[in-house]
Amino acid sequence: MPRTGLSPEEARQRAxxxxxxxxxENGFVKLRLAxxxxxxxxxxAALYAHFRDKAALLxxxxxxxxxxxxxxxxxxxGGSAPPAExxxxxxxxxxxxxxxxxxxxxxxxxxxxxxxxxxxxxxxxHMLRLHQELAGLLGEAGLGAEAEATMLExxxxxxxxxxxxxxxxxxxxxxxxxxxLKVVLAGLAALQEGGGA
Numbered sequence: 239m240p241r242t243g244l245s246p247e248e249a250r251q252r253a254x255x256x257x258x259x260x261x262x263e264n265g266f267v268k269l270r271l272a273x274x275x276x277x278x279x280x281x282x283a284a285l286y287a288h289f290r291d292k293a294a295l296l297x298x299x300x301x302x303x304x305x306x307x308x309x310x311x312x313x314x315x316g317g318s319a320p321p322a323e324x325x326x327x328x329x330x331x332x333x334x335x336x337x338x339x340x341x342x343x344x345x346x347x348x349x350x351x352x353x354x355x356x357x358x359x360x361x362x363x364h365m366l367r368l369h370q371e372l373a374g375l376l377g378e379a380g381l382g383a384e385a386e387a388t389m390l391e392x393x394x395x396x397x398x399x400x401x402x403x404x405x406x407x408x409x410x411x412x413x414x415x416x417x418x419l420k421v422v423l424a425g426l427a428a429l430q431e432g433g434g435a
Contacts, residue, residue, distance in 0.1 A: 250289075253278060253289065253295065254273050254295070256420075257295055261349060264348065266296075271291075273284050274295065276419065280387055293358070295362040296349055297358055299349060300349060301360050302352045303343075303350060304364050310369065311332065314327050320379075321380075322379050325372070327399070329415060337403050337408070337411070340404070351401055354399075370389060379423075381423065386426055390419075391416070
């Protein structure tokens with residue numbers, strides 16, 4: 239078996255880069271581990287040292303796609319704007335990231351959608367992080383925490399679920415997201431003022 243001269247982490251990263259390029263070129267469904275191994279100059283079996291199967295490689299591709307999204311939402315959470323403003327910015331950023339990706343990188347987005355539909359662990363972990371971020375922002379704003387975060391996620395799923403996002407971003411869709419969010423946050427504030435009644 240030829241040696242790549244790469245560390246295990248570098249080899250994993252190189253495999254992900256090749257997989258992304260192949261997905262963009264041939265589509266998500268046609269990705270094969272054998273093709274990635276051949277392009278890396280290693281045996282198909284050698285690639286199994288890094289990815290137990292195609293699904294694991296696709297999880298790594300999805301994870302690489304989510305890193306940027308996580309950095310952006312985390313930056314909003316750590317910002318200095320008032321919490322309610324950061325909640326709005328957080329949702330709008332998620333909408334913009336996804337709707338831009340479906341336009342610029344449709345095959346990778348298709349893979350992300352498939353991973354979401356299949357409830358892959360990489361997606362569950364990502365969604366848990368997002369839920370914790372939102373619960374933290376709601377807590378800062380005095381609008382609740384876990385239960386309210388779940389409610390908001392469900393209320394705004396039409397703007398954020400991969401299966402429901404069309405090519406965009408569309409200004410009118412973003413405006414609708416902002417309006418709905420303001421209504422829901424105002425309702426949460428009224429509940430808090432009324433003692434949760």
